[in-house]
Amino acid sequence: MNDQTRIDQDRAERTEKLQGMGCKRKRVEDIRFTQGKGSYVDDLKLPGMLFGDFVRSPHAHARIKSIDTSRAKALPGVIAVLTAADLKPLGLHYMPTLAGDVQAVLAEEKVLFQNQEVAFVIAVDRYIASDATELVDVEYEALPCIVDPFKSMLPDAPILREDIQDKMTGAHGPRKHPNHIFEWMIGDKEATDAVFANADVTIKEMLVDHRTHPSPLETCQSVASFDKVKGELTLWGTFQAPHVIRTVVSLISGLPEHKIHVIAPDIGGGFGNKVGAYAGYVCSVVGSIVLGVPVKWVEDRMENLSTTSFARDYHMTTELAATKEGKILAMRVHVLADHGAFDACADPSKWPAGFMNICTGSYDIPVAHLAVDGVYTNKASGGVAYRCSFRVTEAVFAIERAVELLAHKLGMDAAELRIKNFIKAEQFPYQSALGWEYDSGDYHTAMKKAMDTxxxxxxxxxxxxxxEAFTRGETRELMGIGISFFTEIVGAGPAKNCDILGIAMFDSAEIRIHPTGSVIARMGTKSQGQGHETTYAQIIATEIGIPADDIMIEEGNTDTAPYGLGTYGSRSTPVAGAATAVAARKIKAKAQMIAAHMLEVHEGDLEWDVDRFRVKGLPEKFKTMKEIAWAAYNSPPPNMEPGLEAVNYYEPPNMTYPFGAYFCVMDIDVDTGVAKTRRFYALDDCGTRINPMIIEGQVHGGLTEAFACAMGQEIRYDEQGNVMGASFMDFFLPTAVETPHWETDHTVTPSPHHPIGAKGVGESPHVGGVPCFSNAVNDAYAFLGAGHIQMPHDAWRLWKVGEKLNLHQ
Ligand code: PCD
Ligand SMILES: [Cu+]
Structure with missing residues (x-):
């Protein structure tokens, strides 16, 4: 073995020991999760703790004539019953939403959706609380309700929000009708209309991204414990954004923020459901403040599905204009957004329709115009991302269905049409017609790799x-090929663009090296299953040369973690991941000064080598990071403060734009409507990959949720506003039995502005997956003249398509 080989081998061995970036490190959190040793909100048991449960409205729209709590209060074990009348003097019967609206905590004069919270019973155990909810007598006068958003703004529509009836200007500008929330427009209308007026070919279709729900396995829950002596509140909860919850609780309760301790322990899935604030949080807090003992609130499955944040419900009239040769010239979209009873959409403040304006997708479309109208209906409120950042699934569904419809009209191959219109690698950074700057991409390479594979x-x-065989009557099976080439937008976001309730959307990391060279690091984000304890440690390991196993990652305690905006919109990697790298680099810079002092050389004479600083040209003279850590506490250079730690609040200069090429092959039995996914191939590009195994897991999970949404999952309402999808009997949650096999692949196009070049990935598979499935179904029926088939594509609906097309014998 020559010297160079020996050096290389030694370096490779030391690198491997770190388990840094690029390593398929096993998830450290799974040691406790797989043994049932996670610690969730419902595991918390405090002395004297009481339990709360809601009385909920059976009506979708009704006036409350009276509430009588006397029978409930008389039940042994019931401690208190809260109604709006109790909250009103405290100013807490309404709470602010993230979208600039207010939302009833407990209904006062009216209920606006089925299962809305009307009273909160607090008892010594959950069963008594639940029994007592049935003893609260509420007299309702039923009112006509609005279920169809297209009827919301009719002149004779019943007015839903009497509390804001006379406010004809909302948080996002003027309102056209008492049931109207906002109109949001972006792009060049005149130029777009002009292109449409003269285009060779146009398509126009109403594309519905139906109402669904993130339905994490663990429902939403909280425990509030108020210490009257100290005047301090501790609130445990399933929070994707613990710091934001602390600020909101402080603002609405008047308690000083430093006397509020918010703790998000282990979370059993979030998927966007746990971003906002819910009535249960407020009622557990009020209950604890009033009673002076801890109060727990835990949702059941029906409550979760029917009252906490829904997702989608976007009705998108989508148009494309193109030349005969298939060059797309313009896009025009109008969205009617059904927001339910209150506008509680989880979007950055200035974005009433989230990032819907990413809807020009992966294509170089010169002009576009988008208009969104948000309306109230008698349905649960929300409008969360559900595994996509702020309406990106909706946007990608619109463009990816639209290009397929255009290809069909032009008689062109759908892959070829896409390739023809892709933004080219040399066009990045790319300025989109609707206002985004895509950071990096290489779509042609990704598409070619996917098509070849x-x-x-x-x-x-x-x-x-x-x-042909089908036409000849030789088979009853239709074959569909679904394609989706998506561009995501994650990592909100630059402060100039994005804030939540006025707080800029930065994120943070604090890293502290102990004298013996082990590490604790804390971030402003909060894992709900993504594996942050594993992956942040890998970033630090690579940056400062300490093995990931010696690095502990902590999130979710607002007392110890630096302020951050939380985990959703795949922002942890783009924002807190960047903060982690920058904080680590600060440590490394200080370590270099210490090493120089120890080795008695100038700093510039040192070079970094995996886990140590070496003197250039004298490879046997070095100090490892571990030795430097000890010296930082034991003998720092004169005039340098001891210790080795750093914090960074990272404000990203831009979002990151992950992308991917997905293909689905499906076989559908026309007579039963049963669709079988034969193959699903997903190529993802999320820039630099931190942990390939975690990425693969994220893609599997996201695709499974995409499969669910596209192929069956739906929160449906009947004409009276009864919610039809509020249990797992009716709401499709795929198990291993239904879920297809996933093939994954990747290309790597680093983000040019991210310190380690990484982009988010958690949402991508969902964003790209939904249109891919829908395109496969639509492609199967397209040659029979089916036109656009709306989701979800369950067997019953596909059977009806066959019926409509007269395919059944
Ligand atoms: N390049 C890269 C990227 C990434 N990664 C990884 O992966 C993961 C993810 O990431 P991201 O993308 O950044 O994200 P995040 O922020 O962390 O998270 C969030 C997401 O995540 C996902 N995933 C998941 N998983 C689980 N398990 N669970 C859950 O819950 C969940 N959710 C979902 C959702 S819905 Mo939203 O909220 O709707 O907005 S948004 C979301 C993590 O671990 C990380 O580290 C790596 O490795 N690499
Ligand atoms: Cu979304």
């Missing part, structure tokens, strides 16, 4: 043969 040409040939 899946054998696209052969699949189309097979499909052609199958179609």
């Amino acid at each position: 899946i054998g696209y040409k052969e699949l189309r040939e097979e499909q052609a043969r199958k179609r």
